[in-house]
Amino acid sequence: MTTDDDAIALRLDRDHVFHSWSAQAHLNPLVIAGGLGSTVWDHAGRRYLDFSSQLVNTNIGHQHPRVVAAIQEQAATLTTVAPATANLTRGRAAERVLSHAPDGFSSVFFTNGGADANENAIRMARLHTGRDKVVSAYRSYHGNTGAAVVATGDWRRVPNEYARAHVHHFGPYLYRSEFWATTPEQESERALHHLERVVQAEGPTSVAAILLETIPGTAGVLVPPPGYLAGVRAIADRYGILLILDEVMAGFGRTGQWFAFDSFDVVPDLITFAKGVNSGYVPAGGVILSEPIAKTFDDRVFPGGLTYSGHPLAMGSIVAALDAMADEGIVENAAAIGRDVLGPGLAELAATNPLVGEVRGLGVFWAVELVKDQATREPVDAALMGRIKAGALARGLLPFLADNRVHVVPPCVVTPDEAATGLGLLTEVLAEVA
Structure with a gap:
């Protein structure tokens, strides 16, 4: 597969596919050609650590x-x-x-x-x-x-x-x-x-x-x-x-x-x-x-x-x-990832980045709420969220964004190393835009 396949996929999508919850003229969707476990990739082989689980649904990971x-x-x-x-x-x-x-x-x-x-x-x-x-x-x-x-x-x-x-x-x-x-x-x-x-x-x-x-x-x-x-x-x-x-x-x-x-x-x-x-x-x-x-x-x-x-x-x-x-103990793995990796890592992010108003969650189900000011708790705007999304994708991290939040929702099969890597990439992005 090549970048030509990505271009064809995108052209066919934009010519013929009507997307949900969207103004159709302003879309530029990411092309996904394959996946395995907690990773997806496009036709050209660009790989992304899936911290979205698509729509928070691939709990068992891709292609189990x-x-x-x-x-x-x-x-x-x-x-x-x-x-x-x-x-x-x-x-x-x-x-x-x-x-x-x-x-x-x-x-x-x-x-x-x-x-x-x-x-x-x-x-x-x-x-x-x-x-x-x-x-x-x-x-x-x-x-x-x-x-x-x-x-x-x-x-x-x-x-x-x-x-x-x-x-x-x-x-x-x-x-x-x-x-x-x-x-x-x-x-x-x-x-x-x-x-x-x-x-x-x-x-x-x-x-x-x-x-x-x-x-x-x-x-x-x-x-x-x-x-x-x-x-x-x-x-x-x-x-x-x-x-x-x-x-x-x-x-x-x-x-x-x-x-x-x-x-x-x-x-x-x-x-x-x-x-x-x-x-x-x-x-x-x-x-x-x-x-x-x-x-x-x-x-x-x-x-x-x-x-x-x-x-x-x-x-x-x-x-x-x-x-x-x-x-395979996948539910237990999700609990351990939340307890040992995501929970502590996100708490550290909240303590060090001025954009983070609050982190909350359990297992592999977390949200990072972003604010312009921690005292007033005014949410960040869509433009900044767009910069966060672009920065994450550029680093090979597929995020889930909603309003003024980054939801940290990898598959339940995510490994400790993958979870730590994803947190590191998110920390880099938020430090860059802060």
């Missing part, structure tokens, strides 16, 4: 041989089958997913990704409770389908807000507290008070579910303060409301746990997942149903379905990915 082989094997056996049929690979995939869920979860509804997982979880909650409203957070992203995008809290909701019955609240974010809090405990207590008042003001008997990302990802890797998620669970129980935890980005190893909520002593009623369950090798997601909700549809038709629900190629990739993660 067991997952690739499983897809090939399934393709040679049965490439597709209707969702109404029974299929051994689909059953095994459901069994593997449920093996990592808490007790009391009995079934999985497979979807094509995270958005339609949240879409169907909302539908299940409404049908189970007979209520309509869903309370979600302003700092959140739940997907680009009808109900999921309206439940989203960020700017992407506004141009798509053609349906209501969703109510938003402010969740905890101590660095930019909406509650004048000065400690994590205050932030948790006041955020919970605000959430309960929202529920009360909306009318508790009209609220079907509280939908939260266990750790909001695109919104800034906002690790909940002590007691917050347990407090949300208590509010939901008090008013007969279901708790849906969105684990699309945070689940399957990203935080150093199989599910992010495993760190917070809370059990939801519905769990949504995608991304890390098979690292996006084939589009897949789903809803994990607790037994009471599943039983709602024992004798009542669930009015939802997808042509590719439980697609065999996706199911084969899930079985292989989850088996490989368990056998």
Whole structure:
């Protein structure tokens, strides 16, 4: 492969591909031709350490041989089958997913990704409770389908807000507290008070579910303060409301746990997942149903379905990915990388670079919030973020940028040396632009 192939790929992309969340005339996408583990490259052989995991989904890394082989094997056996049929690979995939869920979860509804997982979880909650409203957070992203995008809290909701019955609240974010809090405990207590008042003001008997990302990802890797998620669970129980935890980005190893909520002593009623369950090798997601909700549809038709629900190629990739993660200690590796490399390294960066306002995260799920002034906490602008992206790519580091943040989100298989190298490159870039 040569630079000519890169030019052809870019020309075809710009001539014919319509990109998401973008003004089409201003794009200049990076060409990626291949990858292995934590590294990707273009056709000319320029290599990049992938500190983005693409869209924070390649938890098992690029081209894991067991997952690739499983897809090939399934393709040679049965490439597709209707969702109404029974299929051994689909059953095994459901069994593997449920093996990592808490007790009391009995079934999985497979979807094509995270958005339609949240879409169907909302539908299940409404049908189970007979209520309509869903309370979600302003700092959140739940997907680009009808109900999921309206439940989203960020700017992407506004141009798509053609349906209501969703109510938003402010969740905890101590660095930019909406509650004048000065400690994590205050932030948790006041955020919970605000959430309960929202529920009360909306009318508790009209609220079907509280939908939260266990750790909001695109919104800034906002690790909940002590007691917050347990407090949300208590509010939901008090008013007969279901708790849906969105684990699309945070689940399957990203935080150093199989599910992010495993760190917070809370059990939801519905769990949504995608991304890390098979690292996006084939589009897949789903809803994990607790037994009471599943039983709602024992004798009542669930009015939802997808042509590719439980697609065999996706199911084969899930079985292989989850088996490989368990056998190879990949979740444990993510925890160790966060504890021993990323956490200490980012703390040192925060102590030495005046642009860094705060670092936060777990496992291989971190955000570096950048500010013009550490006292005022004014965010840096898009121009500076553009310089950071250019500097990182020039050094062979593929970053994930969102608003005024650099998200440090390498694959869960990243080695200590790779993590240290990536941190060193990021430190160089931020020192250069500071």
